[in-house]
Amino acid sequence: MEEREKIARLQEMVDQSHSIVFFGGAGVSTESGIPDFRSTDGLYHQQYAYPPETILSHTFYERKSEEFFRFYRDKLLRLDAQPNAAHKKLAELEQAGKLRAVITQNIDGLHQKAGSKRVYELHGSVLRNYCEACGKFYDAEYMLRSDGVPRCSCGGRIKPDVVLYEEGLDSNTVSGAVRAIAEADMLIVGGTSLVVYPAAGLIEYYRGHRLVVINKTALSTAADLSFLSSIGQVLSQIKV
Numbered sequence: 001m002e003e004r005e006k007i008a009r010l011q012e013m014v015d016q017s018h019s020i021v022f023f024g025g026a027g028v029s030t031e032s033g034i035p036d037f038r039s040t041d042g043l044y045h046q047q048y049a050y051p052p053e054t055i056l057s058h059t060f061y062e063r064k065s066e067e068f069f070r071f072y073r074d075k076l077l078r079l080d081a082q083p084n085a086a087h088k089k090l091a092e093l094e095q096a097g098k099l100r101a102v103i104t105q106n107i108d109g110l111h112q113k114a115g116s117k118r119v120y121e122l123h124g125s126v127l128r129n130y131c132e133a134c135g136k137f138y139d140a141e142y143m144l145r146s147d148g149v150p151r152c153s154c155g156g157r158i159k160p161d162v163v164l165y166e167e168g169l170d171s172n173t174v175s176g177a178v179r180a181i182a183e184a185d186m187l188i189v190g191g192t193s194l195v196v197y198p199a200a201g202l203i204e205y206y207r208g209h210r211l212v213v214i215n216k217t218a219l220s221t222a223a224d225l226s227f228l229s230s231i232g233q234v235l236s237q238i239k240v
């Protein structure tokens with residue numbers, strides 16, 4: 001199918017749907033200039049002695065807190081990033097009553113910044129941080145401005161509400177995401193491939209016939225419609 005035909009087909013699907021769910025991976029954020037910390041291409045250079053999967057693990061966080069926060073401030077706290085065309089279109093679709101939920105693997109809060117209300121953040125958010133001793137909330141600016149290991153006024157260490165390697169996903173978030181997918185009449189997967197965890201497991205709950213995958217890296221044969229392109233570029237052409 002030609003690109004133009006595909007966009008027309010996508011528009012038709014959106015027009016027929018009333019309970020769209022969007023599942024987004026790292027590709028959604030990279031279009032806002034946030035690098036995918038899991039991809040090894042050049043991101044880490046020689047600045048870090050450990051791979052990101054090691055640094056962003058619970059064990060590393062406990063044992064080498066200071067090094068963890070150096071990486072965290074440097075690579076994960078991108079507070080100047082702005083929502084792109086994909087974030088904006090999804091917020092518009094929700095406002096119009098067509099989109100039921102956004103499920104994201106990203107931790108940057110850009111969907112909310114674009115205006116989305118119902119967002120299931122599978123891996124948490126850098127915008128929420130809590131003292132491990134007293135539970136006091138701290139915002140991302142506080143984390144960015146702090147030096148070394150960020151401390152609460154009570155002296156406790158402040159932990160980002162981000163799911164680290166070796167940690168489990170929040171069960172309420174997962175069950176909310178599963179319910180949204182199970183009841184969706186259209187599922188759009190963007191910026192990730194269907195084969196990667198946790199997308200692979202969650203998508204099995206989808207019962208409909210409008211599964212769309214938009215991904216720069218690989219066409220999906222399992223989808224009803226698949227784009228090998230930028231998520232922002234595709235969604236921006238959809239009329240709400």
Ligand SMILES: [Zn+2]
Nearest residue numbers: 131134152154
């Ligand atoms: Zn405290």
